[in-house]
Amino acid sequence: MQSVKIILCVLTGVAVYSLMPRIPAQKPDQKPPPPTTRKRVVIAASTVLDGRGRVLHDVRIVIEGSKIVAVETKADSRTGPADYDLRALTVLPGWIDAHVHIAWSFGKDGKNGSGGWTPEEAAYQTASNAWVTLMAGFTTVQSVGNTADVPLRDAIAQGKLPGPRILTAVEPLMGRGEQTGTPEEIRAFVRKQKAAGADLIKIFAAGGPSRPAMTLSQEQLNAACDEAKKQGLRTLVHAYKVAVRAATQAGCTEIEHGVLATDDDLKLMAAKGAFLDPQAGLVWENYLLNKEKFVGTPGYPTSLEGFAGMEKLIPMYHEFIQRALRIPGLKIVFGTDALAGSHGRNAEEFIDRVRDCGVDPMTAMVSANSLGAEALGLSNQIGAIAPGLQADIIALEGDPLKDITAVRRVVFVMKGGVVYKNLARGAIPAYAGVRP
Numbered sequence: 211m212q213s214v215k216i217i218l219c220v221l222t223g224v225a226v227y228s229l230m231p232r233i234p235a236q237k238p239d240q241k242p243p244p245p246t247t248r249k250r251v252v253i254a255a256s257t258v259l260d261g262r263g264r265v266l267h268d269v270r271i272v273i274e275g276s277k278i279v280a281v282e283t284k285a286d287s288r289t290g291p292a293d294y295d296l297r298a299l300t301v302l303p304g305w306i307d308a309h310v311h312i313a314w315s316f317g318k319d320g321k322n323g324s325g326g327w328t329p330e331e332a333a334y335q336t337a338s339n340a341w342v343t344l345m346a347g348f349t350t351v352q353s354v355g356n357t358a359d360v361p362l363r364d365a366i367a368q369g370k371l372p373g374p375r376i377l378t379a380v381e382p383l384m385g386r387g388e389q390t391g392t393p394e395e396i397r398a399f400v401r402k403q404k405a406a407g408a409d410l411i412k413i414f415a416a417g418g419p420s421r422p423a424m425t426l427s428q429e430q431l432n433a434a435c436d437e438a439k440k441q442g443l444r445t446l447v448h449a450y451k452v453a454v455r456a457a458t459q460a461g462c463t464e465i466e467h468g469v470l471a472t473d474d475d476l477k478l479m480a481a482k483g484a485f486l487d488p489q490a491g492l493v494w495e496n497y498l499l500n501k502e503k504f505v506g507t508p509g510y511p512t513s514l515e516g517f518a519g520m521e522k523l524i525p526m527y528h529e530f531i532q533r534a535l536r537i538p539g540l541k542i543v544f545g546t547d548a549l550a551g552s553h554g555r556n557a558e559e560f561i562d563r564v565r566d567c568g569v570d571p572m573t574a575m576v577s578a579n580s581l582g583a584e585a586l587g588l589s590n591q592i593g594a595i596a597p598g599l600q601a602d603i604i605a606l607e608g609d610p611l612k613d614i615t616a617v618r619r620v621v622f623v624m625k626g627g628v629v630y631k632n633l634a635r636g637a638i639p640a641y642a643g644v645r646p
């Protein structure tokens with residue numbers, strides 16, 4: 211039997227992206243307007259999921275500039291007419307995806323990678339990935355990572371391109387046993403990523419679910435996560451089986467995938483406050499949907515038959531999430547591993563988690579709101595509808611607590627007080643292929 215050799219999302223260093231034009235930094239004289247001149251915007255809502263697990267009814271969300279300044283109930287409302295009437299919808303904070311590969315696309319040759327694209331075409335494709343992700347209701351993503359993320363992150367932050375707020379790992383640390391380097395060399399690699407603009411460090415500490423052996427020693431992992439901590443950066447570790455415990459013991463911040471970890475490993479994670487980011491389905495559904503595009507590309511099965519083995523792995527992921535849910539205090543965040551073919555479909559992972567793993571719908575929403583913000587160290591900025599936080603606000607047709615497929619129907623997107631999408635009054639979308 212042919213063994214399936216899958217290493218999730220191992221493609222890195224897509225060299226062509228490094229040729230992307232550099233976007234110059236904002237000039238120091240381009241300051242935002244003072245608060246007094248910022249426009250005041252009022253949203254009326256009948257149902258608000260506040261991102262922290264509460265449901266608010268009949269409120270007005272008051273926004274000035276990029277921030278929410280008040281969430282008023284009907285009784286204390288002193289605001290005039292609403293600028294946006296979202297009362298027929300469910301309103302919630304913009305979602306946070308803790309694990310995407312925003313720069314990964316299918317090439318002109320139709321294959322995974324960037325085969326055939328000119329650097330300019332590749333840059334526009336990456337910008338498109340950011341646009342469809344924002345349109346799907348994701349106002350913040352963590353890209354784990356690629357050098358192409360940096361100019362995209364900065365262009366979006368400067369308001370030059372529409373897209374989600376991006377945090378990036380720049381180049382990940384690929385575990386290659388002793389070849390990875392000495393602890394000192396690994397520490398230098400971490401510092402190099404910080405100097406290149408990394409918001410976090412991504413580490414590959416194991417193979418894939420079929421070959422989960424560790425690719426970094428405990429000593430190497432200790433060095434990577436300790437140096438990141440010293441540099442004020444979080445660590446996301448691709449880990450399966452025993453690598454989960456090793457990364458937790460090393461004091462790393464978040465475990466990606468995690469399958470084959472024991473209950474004891476998960477209990478240790480809970481005790482140490484490490485976040486778990488498992489995947490319930492989108493990444494696999496996408497591989498199977500697009501197997502002709504992935505087959506034979508680096509890290510993926512060399513024949514279409516090889517994808518049958520991949521399909522058999524899906525129940526193992528479901529069982530893992532079900533088990534993880536039973537570990538008291540374990541913080542499970544929302545991350546899709548969105549890559550070529552799945553940008554803009556990130557919300558499918560909510561459906562997989564709720565439908566296939568029994569995750570409570572409110573827990574699923576919070577995992578991509580306040581808990582996701584906590585995992586990113588941004589609780590004081592995003593992840594909830596509350597005064598003082600960024601005005602990242604989305605609205606859905608339908609109620610995801612009753613019908614989780616409502617997450618596919620994002621009709622309103624505001625990020626940092628700017629409205630990027632508003633189909634709330636039945637407007638016709640100006641773009642194709644975004645709404646499923």
Ligand SMILES: [Zn+2]
Binds near residue numbers: 218219310354
């Ligand atoms: Zn990944």
